[in-house]
Amino acid sequence: MLINILLLLGGFVALIFGANTLVDAASSLASRWGVPSIVIGLTIVAFGTSAPELVVNVFAATSGSTDMVLGNVLGSNIFNVLGILGISALLFPLSVKTNTTWIEIPLSLLAGICVLVIASDIFLDGSAGNLISRSDGIILLLFFLIFLVYNLVVAKSGGADEEMETKNYSTGKAVMFIILGLAGLVLGGRLIVTSAVEIAEVIGLSERVIGLTVVSIGTSLPELATSIIAVRKKNVDIAIGNVVGSNIFNIFFILGVSGTIVPLDINPSSIFDIAVNILAGLLLFIFVFTGRGRKVERWEGAVFLLGYIAYVTYLIM
Template sequence: MLIDILILVAGLTILVFGANWLVEGASTVAAKLGVSAFTIGLTVVAFGTSMPEFVVNIMASFSGNSGLAIGNIVGSNTINILLVIGIAALIKPVGVKSSTVRIEVPFSLLAAAVLFFLANDMLLDGSDSSILSRIDGLILLSFLSIFLYYTFLSAKSDEHAPVSNVKIRKGYVTFLMIIGGISGLYFGGKLIVDSSVSIAKLFGVSDALIGLTVVAIGTSLPELVTSAVAAFKGNSDIAIGNVLGSNIFNVFMVLGISSIIRPLPFYPSANVDILVTCLASILLFIFALTGPGRMIDRKEGGLFVAIYVGYIIYLILTA
C-alpha cells in the first residue's frame, strides 16, 4: 500500500514537470514559426497528452479488452471537458476564440457522434452484435486526416494571434523540452494508473468501475495538468486547444488504430457515457457562445466540475 502511494506521488511529480516542459516547448515553437499557440495546442500538445490513452488502448486491443479500450476513450473525453476545462476555468476564466466556437468545438462533438453511429450496429441496423470494425477504424482515421488538413490550413491563415513574450530557446533545447515533456506525461501517467489500480483493488473496487474512473482519470491527468499550467500562465489558447485536440485525437486516432489492430466489441451500456460526452460538448458550445467576451468563467467552470461529480456518483451507483 505504501509503495503504491509513493509511486502515485512520483507519477504526479513527473506529470507536473512534463506538462510544464511541454507547454514551454510548444509556446517556443509557436513563437518561432509565427503560428498561434492554439494551433500548436491542437497538434503537438494534444498528441503528446493523448499518449497515455494511446498506449493503454494499444495494450487493451492486443489483450482483447474492448471494454477498457472504448471506456478509456469515452471516459477520458468526458473528463477532458467537464473536469479539465472546469478546473482550468476555476483557476482563471478561459477565453474562447470565435473560430473555436464555429469549428473546433463542433469537431469535438462530431467525434463523439461518429463514434456513436459507427459502434451501434445493433441499434441502427439490427445486427446481432455491435462492433467497432477495421473498416470503422479506417473511417475514423479518414476523419483524422480531414482534421489535420484543416489544422494545416488554419495555421496559414489563423485568426488566433501568434505567441508573444515567450522566451526563445535554442532549437535543440526546445526539441528536448517537447520530447522530455511528452515522455514525462507518458511515464507519469502510467505510474499513476498502475498505482491507482493497485490501490483500488486493495479496497475491493470492481474492474469495471476502475476502467471507467481510475484509468480514465489517470490517462486524462496529462490534459488536466497541461491545461491547468497553461491557464495559470494566462495561455488560454493552449488550455482549450489541448482539450479539444486531445478529444479529437482520442477518437479518430487512438480508437481508429485500436480497432484496426483488433475489432472492438461495443456494449450498449457505453452509450450513456457517449451521450454525456456529447452533452458536455454542447454545454461548452453554449457557454462559449453566450458568455461575456466568449469566456468560460469560474461559475461555468464550477458547473462543469459539479456535473462531473454527479456523473461519477452515477457510475458508482450503477457499477
C-alpha cells in the same frame, strides 16, 4: 492491492515522463533539421500530449481489455470538459476564439456523435452486439486526417513565422532521449493496464469503470497541467483550445488506431458513457453561446465540476 496501486502510480509517472521526454527530444531534433515550428507544434507536440492515452489503449486493446479502451477515451474526454474546464473556469473565466467556437467545438461534438453511431450496431443494424470494427477505426482515422489538414491550414494562415521554444540537444543526445521517452511510454503503459486490471478484480469494479475514472484521469494529467498553467498566465484561450483539440484527437486518432488494431466489443453500459460525452460537448457549446461574449463563466465551470462529481459518483455506486 498496495503493490498494484504503487505500480499504477509508477506507471503514470513513467508514462508522463516518457511523453515529455519524447516531445522535447523529437522537437529539438526536428528543429535542428529545419522543420518549421508550425509543423512541430501540430504534429510532435500534439501527438506527444495524446501519447499517454494512445499507449495505454494499444496495450489494453492487444491484451483484450476492450472495455478499458473505450473507457479511457470517453473518460478522458468527459474529464477534459467537465473536470479540466470546470477547474480552469473556476480559476478564471475562459474566453474562446472564433475558430474554436465555430469549428473545433462543433467538431468535438460531432466526434462524440460519430462514436454513438458506430457503436450502435444493435439499434441501427439489428446485430447481436455492438462493435467498433476495423472499418470503423479506419473511418475515424480518415476524419482525423481531415482535422490535421485543417489545423495546418489554420495555423499557416494565422502566422507561420511564430517561433516555438525547443530544447537545444545535440543529435546524439536527442536520439538517446527519444529512445528513453519511448521506453518510459512502453513501461508506463504496460504497468497501468496490468495493475488497473488487477485493481478492478480486487475491489470488484469493472474494467470499464476503472478506465473511465482512474486510468482516464491519470492519462489526462498533461492536459490538466497545461490548462492550469495557461489559465494562471491568463492565456485562457489556450486552456479551452487544448481541451477541445485533445477530445478530437482522442476519438478520431486514438480510438481510430485502437479499433484498427483490434475490433472492440462495446459493453451495453458504455452507451450511457457515450451519451454523457455528447452531453458534456453539448453543454460546452451552449455555455459558449450564452451570456456575454464567447466565454465560459465561473458559475458554468462550477456546473461542469459538479456534473463530473455526480457522474463519477454514479459510476462507483
